[in-house]
């Protein structure tokens with residue numbers, strides 16, 4: 519059996535394709551633009567060509583399967599993308615079958631956060647942990663639930679949408695149409711929006727230097743760490759709602775670990791300290807004593823390695 523799998527990370531602006539070994543190492547990768555205005559068939563075709571190019575460049579490492587990570591929902595038995603707000607042209611498109619047919623390899627598709635959880639389980643900071651919650655803090659908030667040694671996908675494969683847990687009834691509006699979702703408080707998008715509103719009101723803060731285009735999670739964390747009171751406020755407010763969301767998950771699932779990934783996790787121990795602080799407040803004591811909150815380790819390779827992890831887990 520071949521010891522490599524292909525990981526395909528289907529993003530809004532680019533498709534990243536990588537050849538991944540059984541330890542999670544990306545041997546080789548390429549990137550192709552998703553391109554606006556392209557048809558589903560054209561995008562499917564360029565993914566096939568991309569995988570073929572990668573295979574031709576690496577004849578010594580044949581792949582046994584491919585996995586696809588989708589920023590949305592898929593229907594597991596048919597491999598059809600059922601919901602993908604960033605690339606709506608792909609909705610209803612049987613991406614898995616299309617690529618499977620062209621490549622002659624088993625191909626699987628799932629939500630990208632679910633795949634990132636699989637990646638952390640096989641290759642990263644959740645190795646050997648049978649019960650954990652993976653949270654990705656980025657432009658949105660996603661999650662993957664690992665229960666009794668496998669990913670929990672729910673009745674229709676919609677499980678793990680933790681970012682749309684209500685943390686403030688009738689609170690801030692969310693992209694999903696609801697009010698008060700966790701994502702509307704603690705995502706990068708939410709933090710940047712909050713910082714902008716505070717600056718626009720005329721408050722003094724070093725964050726002004728970055729206004730409007732260079733405001734991002736990293737500068738907010740950096741300035742907060744250096745003592746800017748407003749930056750500290752924005753960051754801690756987001757951390758507080760992370761605490762609410764994570765505590766609800768811990769109270770419900772009693773996981774051994776909570777793994778934090780996504781762009782915000784680059785803030786490292788500064789983020790982790792604040793999340794631990796707030797999560798502890800809202801968690802029942804026994805579950806709090808049993809859980810470890812830690813950072814994901816796959817970082818930027820989570821998309822490709824996670825998609826490959828799906829393929830590894832489905833073919834072992």
Ligand SMILES: [Zn+2]
Nearest residue numbers: 682692694699
């Ligand atoms: Zn929502």
